[in-house]
Amino acid sequence: MQEERINELIAAYLEGRCTPEEKGLIEGHFIRYLDNSSYRPSVSQLETSFKRTYNNIVEEIKKEPVKQQTTKRLYLKWIGYAAAVFFTIGLSTFLSIHFKGNTLNQSAKQVSVEPPIGPGQERATLTLSNGKEIVLDRRSKGEVLADQGLEIIKGNDGQLVYKVIDGQVSAIGENTLSTNKGETYAVVLLDGTKVWLNASSSLTYNTAFFKEGKRSVKLKGEGYFEVAKDKHRPFIVEVNQTVVKVFGTHFNIHAYEDESVMKATLLEGSIGMSKGTESSLLSPGEEASVRKNSTKITVKKSINLSEAIAWKNGYFQFDNADVQSVMRQLARWYDINVVYQGEIPTVKFKGKIQRNLDLSYILEYLKNDIHYERNGNTIIIKP
Template sequence: MEKNAANLLKKYLSGQCTPEEKAIVEDWYLQLPFQKNAPTTEQIEASHEEVLGRLNPRPKTRSIGYLKHIAIAASILLCVGLGLVLFNKKIEPVPAVAINKLENVLPGRNKATLTLADGSVIDLDQALTGDLSKQNGIVIRKTEDGQLEYVIQDKPDAISGTNTITTPRGGRYQVSLPDGTKVWLNAASSLTYPYPFAKNERSVMLQGEAYFEVAKDKQRPFKVTANQQMVEVLGTHFNINAYNDEPLQKTTLLEGAVKVAVGGNEVKLKPGEQAKFDPANTQLLVDKNIDPDQYVAWKNEVFAFNNEDLKSIMRQISRWYDIDVVYKGKITTEKYFGEIPRSANLLEVFKILELNRVHVQISGKTMTITGN
């Protein structure tokens, strides 16, 4: 039931519900049991079960504007996704001027550049579908669905150079490397790799964040250098978040096995585990108590927050919407839970965040968040 509820709320948030489904969600929300004081664990669980039990078709018509729909659906999604009810929160509307500017800030999309070995740069967003270049028997091609792939036509004699694919803020891209490895690049990231790979290893360099599905090759381990850490695998699925502005560098394993090395330290991960490296004190730890799906949600077009503070959330949002964020005053340390579609425009995102009193001002591409 909980999974069905979450799916319905996601449809509601993206504007894809039927009139009957909208009525279900709105009726559900209006009956949420709010109270003045923070709930106990027992009260949260009881409220959770009561809310889920109300997801029965009872069509009603309510004249609720689209922006209010978003705020309502978001509050329910936050509640259902992790069993948390928001209590005693006064919703303060975003000023009209800010609303107009926020509406115009659209989410990111497929956008990247490819830098070839000779230094020439191809704008992949503007490039036509088909062959882009041929290098040492390898054809670089843009597919109809906007991805980059390498096709080996003639057996290359040796490594003849490197390519770098780079996404800007507000961009993303998927590339299939010469060995068949698939890589999804998040916003503000870059991947540098040789063509073809060497005979004894496959080595790439990452800045930012990427999800890898590595093609199996027992003779050639796949190595990713990301800032100070080295991740080595034979064939597996994993995510690396190594942005320079993040306090921790995180490698999350979904399938297979990986080895993460930093300096003289080394750890091995099993599926569902995460290596965390703190550059400030060069500490490398393994966290076995994570939800790996949260760390690859971006690849599936979702922001997923699990006990994250506002500044952590804003780092993700600033990269995806290509905005700068500054802070004034005392910023809330409250934690956020739930999911927001990455297809939403910036106004929709902040109609959700304002439920926890996020005050926003916009000037050009700079967003100022003012604390209480």
């Protein structure tokens, strides 16, 4: 690509005139340079290194064909580093974090001197039917347990995988996979169903449920399901006195104890939700919700699916979320306590941020719109 065209492209980006393809090209090259570094420089160091980074990106873009087909929206991995660079050249809207329709200020600020609070990790506890607990992050990849025709393996991708040995399973009992605050994990059940657990969640299942007429599990917290198809044996999820019935589909269930509403969001296939005498059937792109003290099921159509499964894909994503909703998510993922003093701020948030950042970087953006203090692992929200 000619240098004159590159300059025109960058100018169009800064003025908001880029096509999605052009926008993806610019952002992709910035992320390529920023995302590969574990180095987090100070603002003064950023100012001296910006020109070099900019020139490197220009050289990379020169190698691209004139028509770039990249359409995927990219977001920052290291916000503390990247936001300062983007702010320097006027790209502060890149994170798309808004409140009341206005973009948050994204100036790089001095990070708190408190010890950093890192993001959650792949970690969980497996509780066997005999009460034995196995902490999974302490185990290397390979066999976790083999007994009575059943093998449990920690796979290469870190997932827990159940397998049958020699075609026979004599061990029948409930296992529970649970995550604490700041933990996430995934499991592949005997029928091939995959379940991802968010922080502060648990999944209870019979080790040989495939031998019964139905496949049944119990969920607490939040889980994303990719259910193996089996038209003869429906898959049942029991959660908060509510039953979700499926045959083979992808869906997310959000059902934390500290949330007033349980939500089931369908991405593929179909699911049925029932509570008491009420029931509803969902189609892809729909979300069913029910309040704790009610049996009424409300179905929303054409929802933002990416927001519902952002956690599974490594993001926080907010769409007009209030302060309490945002802080509940942060509390679960960073294992912190949140205390409110006085009137709770009414500001709303919209945006998408990666979950692999230290808490301090997230709080720096919120600080422009809410007042808070940090005392160890407690965040105090003030009017």
